[in-house]
Amino acid sequence: MTLTDTFNRPLRDLRISVTDLCNYRCPYCMPKEIFGSGHHFLPKAELLTFEEITRLASNFAAFGVRKIRLTGGEPLIRHGIEVLVGMLKQIPGLELAMTTNGSLLAQKAEALKKSGLDRLTISLDALDDTVYRQMNDVNSPLEKVLQGIAAAEAAGFGPLKFNMVVKRGMNDQQVVELARHFRGTGHIVRFIEYMDVGNSNGWRLDEVVSAQEIVAAIGAEFPLEPAKPNYHGEVANRWRYRDGAGEIGVIASVTQPFCGSCTRARLSATGQLYTCLFATNGHDLRAMLRLDFSDDQIREHLQTLWQLREDRYSEIRSAATSQQPKIEMSYIGG
Numbered sequence: 174m175t176l177t178d179t180f181n182r183p184l185r186d187l188r189i190s191v192t193d194l195c196n197y198r199c200p201y202c203m204p205k206e207i208f209g210s211g212h213h214f215l216p217k218a219e220l221l222t223f224e225e226i227t228r229l230a231s232n233f234a235a236f237g238v239r240k241i242r243l244t245g246g247e248p249l250i251r252h253g254i255e256v257l258v259g260m261l262k263q264i265p266g267l268e269l270a271m272t273t274n275g276s277l278l279a280q281k282a283e284a285l286k287k288s289g290l291d292r293l294t295i296s297l298d299a300l301d302d303t304v305y306r307q308m309n310d311v312n313s314p315l316e317k318v319l320q321g322i323a324a325a326e327a328a329g330f331g332p333l334k335f336n337m338v339v340k341r342g343m344n345d346q347q348v349v350e351l352a353r354h355f356r357g358t359g360h361i362v363r364f365i366e367y368m369d370v371g372n373s374n375g376w377r378l379d380e381v382v383s384a385q386e387i388v389a390a391i392g393a394e395f396p397l398e399p400a401k402p403n404y405h406g407e408v409a410n411r412w413r414y415r416d417g418a419g420e421i422g423v424i425a426s427v428t429q430p431f432c433g434s435c436t437r438a439r440l441s442a443t444g445q446l447y448t449c450l451f452a453t454n455g456h457d458l459r460a461m462l463r464l465d466f467s468d469d470q471i472r473e474h475l476q477t478l479w480q481l482r483e484d485r486y487s488e489i490r491s492a493a494t495s496q497q498p499k500i501e502m503s504y505i506g507g
């Protein structure tokens with residue numbers, strides 16, 4: 174059964190945050206000053222168990238969800254994450270993906286592949302070691318993620334996707350570098366406009382490097398032409414190298430919002446369901462699980478929530494909305 178919301182958008186994708194912890198402190202996501210030693214992270218009992226996540230996932234699948242992405246925080250920090258992958262794999266017809274900073278991938282890639290993970294997206298904000306360390310802000314070396322990438326390739330993942338969030342004055346000089354490095358490899362780099370998620374990153378519009386600027390910078394060196402979306406609702410705009418060396422994606426959520434085709438729901442590590450990345454309030458599904466509601470009751474609730482959905486934050490973004498209280502990216506998942 175397919176559910177549609179008030180703008181006729183079907184529910185197709187579910188992003189599940191498996192932990193609010195992360196070993197990085199990217200300034201655009203978990204700035205050190207706020208997520209420091211005094212920050213209160215979630216106690217384990219608050220997190221959904223693997224069984225709870227799997228039960229919710231199968232209820233979502235019954236409503237037409239075809240793709241689940243595990244995220245966080247850093248999903249590879251969640252102990253036994255490959256076990257969860259294996260459990261989710263038992264649900265028929267689901268594509269399973271993960272977004273990770275890649276720092277622990279060298280140890281985990283093979284187990285993830287064996288458990289049935291279909292696709293990997295690796296966040297990579299620079300190829301220069303100094304800039305990379307500044308972007309993760311915990312002095313983690315580039316070498317570690319490069320080893321992770323090699324392990325992912327060796328385990329049989331591919332094509333890989335790479336996410337680069339571009340922040341003016343921090344890593345914008347690395348855009349063409351990333352494009353150059355992955356041209357001709359079959360992997361796809363997606364350049365992401367820096368967004369006003371959460372309330373802690375001090376977001377300013379003048380720090381956003383627009384998709385248009387990104388495409389112009391890469392295109393000046395390696396001529397590009399637009400490519401058609403692979404499917405309705407694809408988040409990234411695709412651009413192909415004219416010389417046949419592959420493609421890139423740009424995610425222009427600030428300058429060219431795509432709420433009209435947004436088919437994504439997000440489940441926090443504590444089982445709160447959010448119908449938009451910029452939502453203020455979640456819906457407590459964990460309470461339903463722990464109060465012994467039946468699957469029928471959970472589905473009825475999901476149906477009502479999605480049918481009432483009217484989120485379109487990026488289309489109505491303004492100076493005022495960016496100040497509204499919002500959920501942090503590390504809690505809701507990217």
Ligand code: SAM
Pocket residue numbers: 195201202244245246247248272273274275294295296336337338365366367368369370374502503506507
């Ligand atoms: N820790 C994992 C990682 O970094 O890949 C998964 C979670 S992270 C929140 C998911 C994605 O969100 C990453 O690719 C990250 O770069 C992106 N992200 C975080 N904060 C962002 C922001 N303010 N604007 C745009 N993308 C952001």
Ligand code: SF4
Pocket residue numbers: 195196197198199202203245246247274296503
């Ligand atoms: Fe951690 Fe990912 Fe956020 Fe960076 S973007 S701080 S790696 S959760």
Ligand code: SF4
Pocket residue numbers: 431432433435436437448449450451484485486487488
């Ligand atoms: Fe979807 Fe909300 Fe992002 Fe719009 S702002 S694309 S509704 S998550």
